[in-house]
Amino acid sequence: MNPEVQQMYESLKAKLGKIAPDVELRYKAELAVEINRLKKERNAVILGHNYMEPALFHSVPDFTGDSLDLSRKAAQTDKDVIVFCGVRFMAETAKILNPTKTVLLPAAKAGCSLAESITAEDVRMLRKRFPGVPVVSYVNTYADVKAESDICCTSSNAAAVVESLKAETVIFLPDEYLARNVARETGKHIIFPTPGTPNFPDSTLDYQLIGWRGRCEVHEKFTVKDIETVRAQFPDVLILAHPECSPEVVAASDFSGSTNAMIRHVQQTKARHYLLLTECAMGDNIAAANPDKEMLRLCMVRCPHMNMITMEETRDALKYNRYVIEVPEEIRVRAYRAVERMIQIG
Numbered sequence: 001m002n003p004e005v006q007q008m009y010e011s012l013k014a015k016l017g018k019i020a021p022d023v024e025l026r027y028k029a030e031l032a033v034e035i036n037r038l039k040k041e042r043n044a045v046i047l048g049h050n051y052m053e054p055a056l057f058h059s060v061p062d063f064t065g066d067s068l069d070l071s072r073k074a075a076q077t078d079k080d081v082i083v084f085c086g087v088r089f090m091a092e093t094a095k096i097l098n099p100t101k102t103v104l105l106p107a108a109k110a111g112c113s114l115a116e117s118i119t120a121e122d123v124r125m126l127r128k129r130f131p132g133v134p135v136v137s138y139v140n141t142y143a144d145v146k147a148e149s150d151i152c153c154t155s156s157n158a159a160a161v162v163e164s165l166k167a168e169t170v171i172f173l174p175d176e177y178l179a180r181n182v183a184r185e186t187g188k189h190i191i192f193p194t195p196g197t198p199n200f201p202d203s204t205l206d207y208q209l210i211g212w213r214g215r216c217e218v219h220e221k222f223t224v225k226d227i228e229t230v231r232a233q234f235p236d237v238l239i240l241a242h243p244e245c246s247p248e249v250v251a252a253s254d255f256s257g258s259t260n261a262m263i264r265h266v267q268q269t270k271a272r273h274y275l276l277l278t279e280c281a282m283g284d285n286i287a288a289a290n291p292d293k294e295m296l297r298l299c300m301v302r303c304p305h306m307n308m309i310t311m312e313e314t315r316d317a318l319k320y321n322r323y324v325i326e327v328p329e330e331i332r333v334r335a336y337r338a339v340e341r342m343i344q345i346g
């Protein structure tokens with residue numbers, strides 16, 4: 001083994017030796033060294049979302065983090081190329097913020113069920129129906145939806161963004177559960193108008209949030225029953241849920257926050273056992289970083305989109321300059337306003 005690969009292998013072994021077979025770590029150490037060489041050659045930065053698989057997460061990203069964090073890193077970089085190890089809406093957000101850079105998404109089809117749940121036309125229809133009501137869009141949307149929005153938010157600043165508008169009524173799109181969780185946190189009454197039915201009101205009466213019925217296909221799978229079962233067996237367990245989980249699941253948990261907030265909470269807790277209700281690769285990453293604490297496994301849900309970002313695809317992204325993310329300039333400048341406002345709110 002060449003000394004560079006040997007060093008990478010040892011570093012991966014120290015972090016992941018308990019969760020990945022040796023043969024995989026040796027193979028991935030070789031890939032990581034190749035990716036890091038290409039990264040240098042192309043003057044690239046690699047951004048890795050917290051949901052990346054453990055070997056990738058621990059070897060090639062210059063920065064890891066949640067959506068908000070990585071948007072800020074994308075905006076600040078002076079490298080020529082941004083490789084986004086995440087999903088399409090994240091890579092688009094990087095392009096919106098830093099348009100002169102080449103932004104690469106290693107898997108062309110890495111989407112998101114939330115981003116797929118709403119179109120720019122849907123937002124225009126809501127604006128017509130609720131004139132003057134500001135629109136907050138979750139960052140998990142495509143650029144054309146962001147362009148129709150007043151401000152974006154992420155799971156780490158959603159309630160703060162809504163409060164910052166100081167508006168009587170706010171349209172909050174497209175995640176039903178995140179909207180319900182924000183409504184709960186801010187004490188607002190929420191409705192979900194269904195276009196084309198009598199339940200589609202034309203005035204803003206007594207409700208303060210207007211939601212949409214998008215769902216994260218991963219987080220909607222967790223149930224209160226899961227929590228009760230685990231608590232029956234481990235009464236002292238600390239349960240953390242991502243705010244894309246249902247409000248019932250969030251209410252039955254001990255903590256809810258963005259992926260970064262969950263990572264920090266596990267680092268700081270004194271609890272002996274913890275359970276994460278989120279994408280399971282992140283569980284492996286947190287377990288590797290906290291060997292003194294025991295993570296309980298309820299790992300049945302890998303995000304199929306995040307799962308498309310492999311080390312092989314990341315290498316090929318740099319090698320073959322693929323898949324280049326483009327956002328039409330007319331959409332980008334409008335989306336930029338909404339995203340820029342979002343990154344100002346912590």
Ligand code: 13P
Pocket residue numbers: 050065066067068140154155156216242244257258259260
């Ligand atoms: P974070 O902003 O918490 O990283 O979440 C992004 C996401 O897609 C969660 O499913």
Ligand code: SF4
Pocket residue numbers: 087111112113114115140216217218219244279303304305306
């Ligand atoms: Fe989208 Fe859910 Fe995957 Fe996050 S975990 S990228 S919200 S489908």
